[in-house]
Amino acid sequence: MFDLLDGNKERSFTPEKLLTISAAGMLLGFGLCGAGLATVRIEIATPFLVAASVAFWGSALGLVVGALWVVLQMLTGRGRG
């Protein structure tokens, strides 16, 4: 258990930052809003696919690393005030 209101260890890069950036990157990688049919309209979506794939898989990796980092911190009791 940790307290949200206490503790403020200054670090330049944290798992929370990595998770935030990765989640935004994955959202970006998915492409269009509401266009579930982009999977069908693949000819329209094609120019997206290379850039979107890089953003998607890079961010997915970031999410996994970030989540493991958080778990590791909780297990070792570090960074939780």
Next chain:
Amino acid sequence: MLVVFHPELHPIFEVIGYSVGFAVYRRGRKQHGDFLADERRWMVTAAAAVGALVGSRVLGLLEQMPQTGWQWINLLKPGGKTIVGGLLGGWIAVELVKWFAGTTKRTGDLFALPLCVGIAIGRIGCFLAGMADDTYGRATTLVWGVDFGDGVRRHPTQIYEVGFLVGLGWLLWSYHARPHRNGRVFRLFMAAYLGWRLAIDFLKPQPLIGGMNAIQWACLAGLIALGFGELSRKQEALRV
């Protein structure tokens, strides 16, 4: 009016939306202060971002389910995300983290204006993506109807939303500057945006379930949750 519609413009405006939204958030945090320490604020932000990712995807695919059916593999395919799912997913994730952390303090006020600004910019990208983005409106004979490329003049619902968000942003900015109960700005934003989407989505040609699309049902659920939250806060205040 000559408008060039191209799907590639969508991610460009999305990136600008994220960046400007983050800049507005940083400015607001500096201006209004924050009772959360940096690291804890990042924890809330990360929960909101991951929750938004999950919520946006799940609701986006549910919205299209009447046409495409549900397949788990679709979660990894391009397309199919929605702002309402992102907001509700982020909200739920932050509440879970706060519950886990044992805090009842409201943490959302600083996100309200940045979300308004970010969504408004992102919606310009939705508009410029044309028919590829499923956010256009139904056919209309009104003079401001826009042909997104299929030869049909349609309600530019994305532009309506930009106008709504500009007004809402101004309202939230004025409200935040005055003394207010903690958490009020965020709840005001959520109620206004969910109410707006509940109404404006009637102008969109999306697949319906029981008279409304999945996003509208989610808006209704969110509004009911906000209403219950408000009621329980009032009852608590009466007891004290």
